[in-house]
Amino acid sequence: MTRVGIKDIAKKANVSTATVSYVLNGTRNVRPKTKERVLKVIEELNYTPNDVAKSLKSQRTNIIGVIAEDVTVFNVPEIIDGINEYADRYDMHILLTNLRLHKRVGHNYGNIDAYKKYATNAVTDLLSKQVEGIIYIGVHPRDITGLIDTRGKPIVYTYCYTDSDISIQYNNEQASFDAMKYLIANGHQRIAIISGLMDSLPSRLRFNGYYRAITEFQLPFDPQFIKVGDWGLESGYLMTKELLQLPQRPTAILIMNDIMVIGAMRALYEAGVAIPKDISIVGFDNREFSDYVNPRITTMDLPLHQMGYSSMEVLTSVIKGEAVEFDRSPTCTLIERDSVASLLP
Amino acid sequence: MTRVGIKDIAKKANVSTATVSYVLNGTRNVRPKTKERVLKVIEELNYTPNDVAKSLKSQRTNIIGVIAEDVTVFNVPEIIDGINEYADRYDMHILLTNLRLHKRVGHNYGNIDAYKKYATNAVTDLLSKQVEGIIYIGVHPRDITGLIDTRGKPIVYTYCYTDSDISIQYNNEQASFDAMKYLIANGHQRIAIISGLMDSLPSRLRFNGYYRAITEFQLPFDPQFIKVGDWGLESGYLMTKELLQLPQRPTAILIMNDIMVIGAMRALYEAGVAIPKDISIVGFDNREFSDYVNPRITTMDLPLHQMGYSSMEVLTSVIKGEAVEFDRSPTCTLIERDSVASLLP
DNA sequence: CTGTTAGCGCGTTCAT
DNA sequence: ATGAACGCGCTAACAG
Numbered sequence: 001m002t003r004v005g006i007k008d009i010a011k012k013a014n015v016s017t018a019t020v021s022y023v024l025n026g027t028r029n030v031r032p033k034t035k036e037r038v039l040k041v042i043e044e045l046n047y048t049p050n051d052v053a054k055s056l057k058s059q060r061t062n063i064i065g066v067i068a069e070d071v072t073v074f075n076v077p078e079i080i081d082g083i084n085e086y087a088d089r090y091d092m093h094i095l096l097t098n099l100r101l102h103k104r105v106g107h108n109y110g111n112i113d114a115y116k117k118y119a120t121n122a123v124t125d126l127l128s129k130q131v132e133g134i135i136y137i138g139v140h141p142r143d144i145t146g147l148i149d150t151r152g153k154p155i156v157y158t159y160c161y162t163d164s165d166i167s168i169q170y171n172n173e174q175a176s177f178d179a180m181k182y183l184i185a186n187g188h189q190r191i192a193i194i195s196g197l198m199d200s201l202p203s204r205l206r207f208n209g210y211y212r213a214i215t216e217f218q219l220p221f222d223p224q225f226i227k228v229g230d231w232g233l234e235s236g237y238l239m240t241k242e243l244l245q246l247p248q249r250p251t252a253i254l255i256m257n258d259i260m261v262i263g264a265m266r267a268l269y270e271a272g273v274a275i276p277k278d279i280s281i282v283g284f285d286n287r288e289f290s291d292y293v294n295p296r297i298t299t300m301d302l303p304l305h306q307m308g309y310s311s312m313e314v315l316t317s318v319i320k321g322e323a324v325e326f327d328r329s330p331t332c333t334l335i336e337r338d339s340v341a342s343l344l345p
Numbered sequence: 346m347t348r349v350g351i352k353d354i355a356k357k358a359n360v361s362t363a364t365v366s367y368v369l370n371g372t373r374n375v376r377p378k379t380k381e382r383v384l385k386v387i388e389e390l391n392y393t394p395n396d397v398a399k400s401l402k403s404q405r406t407n408i409i410g411v412i413a414e415d416v417t418v419f420n421v422p423e424i425i426d427g428i429n430e431y432a433d434r435y436d437m438h439i440l441l442t443n444l445r446l447h448k449r450v451g452h453n454y455g456n457i458d459a460y461k462k463y464a465t466n467a468v469t470d471l472l473s474k475q476v477e478g479i480i481y482i483g484v485h486p487r488d489i490t491g492l493i494d495t496r497g498k499p500i501v502y503t504y505c506y507t508d509s510d511i512s513i514q515y516n517n518e519q520a521s522f523d524a525m526k527y528l529i530a531n532g533h534q535r536i537a538i539i540s541g542l543m544d545s546l547p548s549r550l551r552f553n554g555y556y557r558a559i560t561e562f563q564l565p566f567d568p569q570f571i572k573v574g575d576w577g578l579e580s581g582y583l584m585t586k587e588l589l590q591l592p593q594r595p596t597a598i599l600i601m602n603d604i605m606v607i608g609a610m611r612a613l614y615e616a617g618v619a620i621p622k623d624i625s626i627v628g629f630d631n632r633e634f635s636d637y638v639n640p641r642i643t644t645m646d647l648p649l650h651q652m653g654y655s656s657m658e659v660l661t662s663v664i665k666g667e668a669v670e671f672d673r674s675p676t677c678t679l680i681e682r683d684s685v686a687s688l689l690p
Numbered sequence: 691c692t693g694t695t696a697g698c699g700c701g702t703t704c705a706t
Numbered sequence: 707a708t709g710a711a712c713g714c715g716c717t718a719a720c721a722g
Contacts, residue, residue, distance in 0.1 A: 005699090005700060005701080006700065006701055006702095007700080007701090015707075015708085016707065016708045016709070017700090017701075017702090017708090017709095018701095018702080018703075018707070018708060018709080018710095019707060019708075020701090021701060021702055021703080022702095022703095022707090024701090025701095025702085027702080027703080028703090028707095030707080031707085034707080046496065048469075048472050048473060048496070049473050049700095049701085050473070050475060050699090050700055050701070051473045051474050051475065052397050052400045052401050052406065052474070052475050052699090052700080053401055053699070053700035053701045053702090053713095054700080054701055054702075055397045055713095056397050056398055056401050056699090056700080056701080056712095056713050056714065056715095057700080057701055057702050057703085057712070057713050058701090058702070058713090059713075061397065063440075063474075066441075070426075071422045071425050071426055071429070072422045072423055072426050074633075076422070077416045077417045077421070077422050078417055080416050080441075080443065081415075081416055081417050081443060081445065081448075084416070084441075084442075084443040084445060085445065088443075088445075093440055093442075093470065093474065094440065094441045094442075094443075095408075095438055095439065095440055095441075096411075096425075096429075096439045096440075096441040097429075097438075097439075098425065098426060098429040098433075098439075100426065100429060100430065100433075103426075124393075125438065127393050128393060128394050128395070128396045129396050129397070129408075129438065130395060130396065130397050151391065151393070262637045265639070266639070269639065287633075288419075288632075288633060288634055289633055289634030289637045289638070292607045292634045292637075292638060293634070293637060293638050293639070294610070294611070294614065294638070294639065348714095350713090350714060350715080351714070351715055351716095352714080352715090360693075360694090361693065361694045361695075362694095362714090362715075362716090363693070363694065363695080363696095363715095363716080363717075364692085364693060364694080365715090366715060366716055366717080367692095367693090367716095367717095369715090370716085372716080372717080373691095373692085373693095373717095374691065374692070375692070375693085376691085376692060376693085379692080379693085394714095394715085395713090395714055395715070397713095397714080398699090398713070398714035398715045398716085399714080399715060399716075400699095401698095401699050401700065401701095401713090401714080401715085401716095402698070402699055402714080402715060402716050402717085403699090403715090403716070404699075
C-alpha cells in the first residue's frame with residue numbers, strides 16, 4: 001500500500017496538482033464539476049494529506065511544544081488538559097516532552113544545574129521540530145531563570161516563573177485570604193497557620209493573605225500560631241504537635257498543602273483531638289486524597305485547568321505578535337468538605 | 346532574525362550544502378580541516394536543523410502519536426511516563442492527543458459511538474502529521490474494537506484492548522492470586538471479595554485468581570463472601586455492610602479497587618469495626634490516597650510505567666517490521682501497608 | 691577520498 | 707486551470 005499523494009489524485013482526476021490543492025484548501029474557486037470529480041477521487045484513493053510537506057512550504061506546523069517537568073506530579077495532568085482543550089479548539093497539536101524530574105533528581109529542584117542539560121536538550125529538539133512556541137510546566141512554583149534559552153521562540157511558563165518571561169500562576173494571596181475569611185465566617189478567631197518553606201514565593205504570598213485577614217478582621221495576632229513547615233507530611237505532623245502544646249490552642253489551622261494536612265491529622269488523631277469538633281482545618285491543593293480521608297478535607301482548589309488554557313491563550317497571541325491583556329492569576333476556589341466546624345451558636 | 350539554513354552555512358564556510366549535510370550527519374568523510382570550518386560557522390550562526398525538511402526527504406518523523414482517553418485519570422500519567430522513558434532513550438517524540446473523555450462523556454465509556462468521532466479525528470490528525478505509530482491509552486480496561494481505524498499504521502493499545510490488535514495489559518489473575526496468598530500467609534481463611542462489574546474482563550480474571558487461591562489452599566468456599574460492586578465508592582460501602590450482616594463474618598476482604606476500599610472503610614468505621622484488628626483489607630490500584638488514609642491501605646500496585654514502556658517497545662518493533670516476542674502482561678506488586686493484620690500466633 | 695551539482699520529497703502558490 | 711518554482715535538507719551521481 002504505497003503512499004497516495006496529491007499527484008496521484010491529479011492524474012486520476014485529469015487535473016493539475018494545483019487544482020487538487022485548491023479544492024483541498026478552498027484557497028481558490030474551482031469549477032463545481034471539477035471539484036466534485038477531484039473530491040471523488042480523493043475519497044476513492046483514501047488520500048491522507050501530508051502535513052510535513054505542507055509545513056515545509058507554509059512555514060507553519062501548528063505544533064506547540066510542551067515541556068513538563070514531570071507528568072506524574074499531581075498538578076501537571078490537569079494543566080495539560082487545559083492546554084489540550086485550547087489546542088483542540090484551535091486545531092493545534094502538542095509535542096510533549098517529559099523531563100521526568102522527580103525520578104531523575106528527586107526533590108532537589110533547587111539545583112538547576114542538575115537538570116539543565118535535560119531542559120536544554122528538550123528545547124533543542126522542540127526547536128528542530130519547528131514548534132511555534134513552548135509551554136513549560138513546573139512541578140513546584142519557583143524561579144527558574146536561566147534554565148532555558150529558546151533563541152527567541154515564544155515561551156510561557158506556568159506553575160513556575162522566571163525573571164523576564166511571561167508566566168501564568170494562580171492568585172496565592174487571594175486564596176489564603178479567602179480561606180481565612182471562611183474560617184472567620186465560621187466564628188474562628190484563634191487561627192494558626194502552617195506554611196511551606198519561607199523561601200518559596202507562594203508561601204510568602206499566602207502568608208500575606210493570612211496576615212491581611214488577621215488585620216482586616218482585627219483578630220488577635222499570636223506569633224506562636226505561625227509555624228513554618230517544609231511541605232512534607234512529617235513537618236505537618238511536627239508543627240501540629242507544637243501547636244497542641246500551646247497553653248491556648250488555636251481553634252483552626254490553615255495549612256499550606258494537603259500533604260501537611262495529613263501529617264496534622266495524624267498528630268491530632270494521636271492526641272485524641274477530633275477534627276473538626278475540637279480543631280478545624282483548611283488545606284491547600286485539593287489533592288485527590290482530600291476527598292477520601294476521614295474527615296474529608298476542606299481545601300483550596302487550584303485553577304490548574306485554567307492555567308493550562310490561559311498559557312495557550314497567551315502563547316498564541318505572542319506567536320501572532322499581538323499585544324495581550326490577560327489574567328495572569330486565575331483564582332483558587334474553596335472546596336467545602338468536613339474538616340471545618342462552625343463555632344457560631 | 347531570519348531563519349538560518351544549511352545554505353547560509355555553506356556560503357559562509359565556502360563549501361557546498363552537501364558538505365555541510367555530511368558533517369552534520371557524519372554520513373561521509375569530510376576532511377578534518379573543512380569539517381572544523383563548517384562546525385565553526387554552524388556555531389557562529391547558531392544553526393538549528395529543520396526536522397520537517399529532513400522528515401519530508403527521509404520519510405521518517407521519529408514521532409509517535411499517543412492518544413490518551415483522558416490524561417487526568419489516575420492511570421494515564423504514569424503510562425505516559427513509561428512511554429517517555431523509551432522515547433527519550435531512542436530519540437523519539439510524542440505527539441499527544443487527549444480525548445478528554447471523562448469531561449466529555451462522563452462514565453459512559455460503554456457507548457463507543459458517543460466518542461467515536463473524537464477518536465477518529467485524533468487518528469486522522471495524527472496520520473496527517475506522519476506519526477510512525479500510535480499508542481492508545483484507555484482509562485478503563487475494556488474492549489473497544491471498532492473504535493479506531495489507522496489505515497494500516499501500527500497501533501498498540503494499553504489499558505484496553507481490541508479483537509485483533511496488539512495490546513499491553515497487566516496480569517490480573519496473578520495479582521489477585523498473590524493478594525490472596527498474602528492474606529492466607531497471614532492466617533486468614535475466611536476471605537470475602539468485592540469485585541467490580543462482572544462484565545469487565547479484569548473483574549473476571551481477578552475472580553479467577555481468587556477462586557484458584559481458594560481451591561489451591563483448600564479454603565472454605567462461601568458464596569456469601571462474593572459481592573459484586575460497580576467500582577464506585579458507594580458500592581464498596583454497601584457491599585461491606587452486607588458482609589457485616591453475615592452470621593459468620595469474614596476476617597479479610599479483597600476489594601478490586603481502592604475507591605471501593607474507601608467505601609468499605611466508611612462502612613466499617615460506622616459499624617465500629619476496626620481495620621485491621623477486626624477485619625483486614627487488601628485493595629487494588631495503589632492509588633495515591635491509599636497511602637494517606639488511616640489506616641494506610643495495603644494494595645496491589647499496577648505496573649503502569651512498565652505498560653507504557655512495553656507499548657513503545659512493541660510498537661517500534663512492529664514499525665521496523667520485526668517479529669517480536671514480548672511480555673504482554675507485566676505483573677502487579679503488592680504494597681504492604683497497614684490494613685492487614687496477621688492472625689497467626 | 692573529498693567536494694560539488696542537481697534532483698527529490700509533497701504540497702502551495704504565483705505568473706501565465 | 708495549469709506549469710513550475712519554492713521550502714530545506716538529503717543523497718545519488720559525478721569530478722578532481
